[in-house]
Amino acid sequence: MQTVTTQTEAIETHTIAVLVDNEAGVLGRVIGLFSGRGYNIESLTVSEVDHHERLSRINIVTTGTPMVIEQIKAQLGRLVPVHRVRDLTSEGPSVQRELALVKVVSTGERRVESLRVADIFRARVVDSTNESFVFEIVGKTGKLDAFIRLMEPLGLIDVSRTGVAAIARGTDSL
Amino acid sequence: MMQERMSGAEIVLKALVDQGVEVVFGYPGGAVLPLYDAIFKQNHIRHILTRHEQAAVHAAEGYARSTGKVGVVLVTSGPGSTNAVTGLLDALLDSVPLVCLSGQVPTQLIGTDAFQEADTTGITRPCTKHNYLVKDVELLAGVMHEAFYVARTGRPGPVVVDLPKNVQVAEGPYVQAHQVKHKSYRPPVKGDAAAIEKAVDLIASAKRPVFYCGGGVVNSGPAACAALTELVRATGYPITLTLQGIGAFPGSDPQFLGMLGMHGTYEANLAMHGCDVMVAIGARFDDRVTGNVAGFAPGAEIIHVDVDAASINKNVRVDIPIIGDAGSVIADMLAAWKAKKCKPDGEALARWWRQIETWRARKCLAYAPSEAVIKPQFAIERLYAAAKDRDTYITTEVGQHQMWAAQFYRQEEPLHWMTSGGLGTMGYGFPAAIGVQLAHPDSLVACIAGEASFMMNMQEIATAAQYRLPVKVFILNNGYMGMVRQWQELLHGSRYSESHSEALPDIPKLADAFGITGMVVDRPADLDAAIARMIETPGAVLVDVRVDPAENCFPMIPSGATHDNMLLGELVGSRGPTVTEAGKGLV
Numbered sequence A: 001m002q003t004v005t006t007q008t009e010a011i012e013t014h015t016i017a018v019l020v021d022n023e024a025g026v027l028g029r030v031i032g033l034f035s036g037r038g039y040n041i042e043s044l045t046v047s048e049v050d051h052h053e054r055l056s057r058i059n060i061v062t063t064g065t066p067m068v069i070e071q072i073k074a075q076l077g078r079l080v081p082v083h084r085v086r087d088l089t090s091e092g093p094s095v096q097r098e099l100a101l102v103k104v105v106s107t108g109e110r111r112v113e114s115l116r117v118a119d120i121f122r123a124r125v126v127d128s129t130n131e132s133f134v135f136e137i138v139g140k141t142g143k144l145d146a147f148i149r150l151m152e153p154l155g156l157i158d159v160s161r162t163g164v165a166a167i168a169r170g171t172d173s174l
Numbered sequence B: 001m002m003q004e005r006m007s008g009a010e011i012v013l014k015a016l017v018d019q020g021v022e023v024v025f026g027y028p029g030g031a032v033l034p035l036y037d038a039i040f041k042q043n044h045i046r047h048i049l050t051r052h053e054q055a056a057v058h059a060a061e062g063y064a065r066s067t068g069k070v071g072v073v074l075v076t077s078g079p080g081s082t083n084a085v086t087g088l089l090d091a092l093l094d095s096v097p098l099v100c101l102s103g104q105v106p107t108q109l110i111g112t113d114a115f116q117e118a119d120t121t122g123i124t125r126p127c128t129k130h131n132y133l134v135k136d137v138e139l140l141a142g143v144m145h146e147a148f149y150v151a152r153t154g155r156p157g158p159v160v161v162d163l164p165k166n167v168q169v170a171e172g173p174y175v176q177a178h179q180v181k182h183k184s185y186r187p188p189v190k191g192d193a194a195a196i197e198k199a200v201d202l203i204a205s206a207k208r209p210v211f212y213c214g215g216g217v218v219n220s221g222p223a224a225c226a227a228l229t230e231l232v233r234a235t236g237y238p239i240t241l242t243l244q245g246i247g248a249f250p251g252s253d254p255q256f257l258g259m260l261g262m263h264g265t266y267e268a269n270l271a272m273h274g275c276d277v278m279v280a281i282g283a284r285f286d287d288r289v290t291g292n293v294a295g296f297a298p299g300a301e302i303i304h305v306d307v308d309a310a311s312i313n314k315n316v317r318v319d320i321p322i323i324g325d326a327g328s329v330i331a332d333m334l335a336a337w338k339a340k341k342c343k344p345d346g347e348a349l350a351r352w353w354r355q356i357e358t359w360r361a362r363k364c365l366a367y368a369p370s371e372a373v374i375k376p377q378f379a380i381e382r383l384y385a386a387a388k389d390r391d392t393y394i395t396t397e398v399g400q401h402q403m404w405a406a407q408f409y410r411q412e413e414p415l416h417w418m419t420s421g422g423l424g425t426m427g428y429g430f431p432a433a434i435g436v437q438l439a440h441p442d443s444l445v446a447c448i449a450g451e452a453s454f455m456m457n458m459q460e461i462a463t464a465a466q467y468r469l470p471v472k473v474f475i476l477n478n479g480y481m482g483m484v485r486q487w488q489e490l491l492h493g494s495r496y497s498e499s500h501s502e503a504l505p506d507i508p509k510l511a512d513a514f515g516i517t518g519m520v521v522d523r524p525a526d527l528d529a530a531i532a533r534m535i536e537t538p539g540a541v542l543v544d545v546r547v548d549p550a551e552n553c554f555p556m557i558p559s560g561a562t563h564d565n566m567l568l569g570e571l572v573g574s575r576g577p578t579v580t581e582a583g584k585g586l587v
């Protein structure tokens, strides 16, 4: 047998989609599972996806060794209100998107520069005053990170991110 | 079909009856008065009043584990439900099916810090398999049936149903159990046929095999245990059992190597360490069993059968995982073994058994007999001798006495051995014995206790007295929290910090105060007579067995060590290193 060698096994990042009954406490169960067992949450989004059946989808981005990732999926699958658990990272290609609202307060050259950067990243201005912009940017997490980093010296004062929504490519459904 | 309508409390009672419940263990309070009123007005369900909610849960655990049925608990809101928490976690870790009904403040007061309000579903979420807060009486009957279904199926566990007081008095519809289908919960039953076939081929080809089985087989039921026994005998392979698995295979069978793990036998642990094929069924590779996982069974290919997918590859990576009910998978394995006309490698097996017999010949459980002082092991051996030919159920508290009971009290059948393993809850054994006795009024029910553990729930003497339950509490009184003292001796330079049992009660006087029988025995020569008197005396009996305060429990795998590094008792001769610095940081 192979033993658990947490130190030497590579840490991987996985996006896991979970279909759950939209009932009171279900998010608490998922979050409690992660904190109670010491798993990481990089990102977590939840929203109702089927109003008629009262089903919600939770997208979780987590990191761990392959054994820990397997354990996370098994533990999620064990929760009573969970219908399905899918690992979008290991089960074929998927699309991942996140939205951020980014507020920048500046004047003069910095204000102009922030607009230029926004243009390159295809961010939209969704609110503006004489001294501020709110940009809306959609993309992969890395793209949002890069955009936010570039905005830092240009007057960045506030960021609001949705967390990752993810879906399998092709004809498969959760 | 017209749906019957009735009060929430009546719905609860009717659901209990329809689920086959006969006994409820509980304690009343403001938030459950409508339920207690409904109990008063019926006579199908018997309510047993314990003297603490924790004890109610342990009693329900004892009831459940000795019958295979779901145990039922009823507590009030706030302190009632927080007192139940220890029992719930105990049941979760040892996979005991329970339904715990808790009162809650009325829905309109939830969130206002109302009198005796507690966030019961929040507090018990990590201590239960599942829980419900029922805010709408229309849904109550469905939730009740679902709670029983979830508690009983798959890997069993405790389920809490939190019942606001206004829901108990509101009128709602009653639905039958068969009208309820769970939306998402689908416990696995049958194992994958291809994996089972592969497993059987591997089992047949083994040269140094061992079966390692646990509470999952017991939970699967007596038929699963019988099938396991048949399979193990068909192969002729050795088998070891976990603390919770005791009774799944006959303890007197020569193929049985004894319990494994931290205080397991030399032969069981070395067979685990040296095996080439390990067949793990309904056991979860917990740290008390594996020791240091990095050095666990280094040459083994592992088959793991478990109904809980999350137990597989959790602590130890396995080669053939099979998710399914132990009984169903064992039956399929047995059928495949017969269909394929499998034959073990006779020569290799004979060599393996010769090796095991040399380990067995070390007689790792041997202890120095004494005519001056009662050795705790001797006390259990004498209890076993007196009780083994009766229909006897044994519960234990937690500590050295528990491990000695596991080592020395042989169990031949499942459902007769109740002990707190996963949580290791002192105070479990006595109330559990009360629950067992209620389920088996004519059987001998004995709790093998330590004097410190007994004091954690000794208020339950009143319960035993009230219901005339003839439980026998066999207290191995070593004057110490012995297991703590042992660790302090071995790990902390014999600095016995706070582990001495001071100010112990006079047991006969204590018993007398509650109207039951108590006695003391302190000479080995008087032990048999005392045990006979304990068994023959009607009603509950407490026996203060004064045992050697210095005795340690061996073998012992110190924390952080592997199976081949056991400490053995003086008579057997010590072997291997003692505790490492890293081991001291482990539990």
Ligand SMILES: Cc1ncc(C[n+]2csc(CCOP(=O)(O)OP(=O)(O)O)c2C)c(N)n1
Residues within 6 Å of the ligand: B397, B398, B399, B400, B401, B402, B424, B425, B426, B427, B449, B450, B451, B452, B453, B454, B476, B478, B480, B481, B482, B483, B484
């Ligand atoms: C509720 C609880 N508190 C503390 C412990 C830690 N603990 C484990 S064994 C033990 C001593 C038990 O003493 P006793 O009941 O006299 O049994 P002995 O070991 O002496 O046989 C203690 C304190 C525990 N298991 N449970």
Ligand SMILES: [Mg+2]
Residues within 6 Å of the ligand: B399, B450, B451, B452, B476, B477, B478, B479, B480, B481, B482
């Ligand atoms: Mg003691």
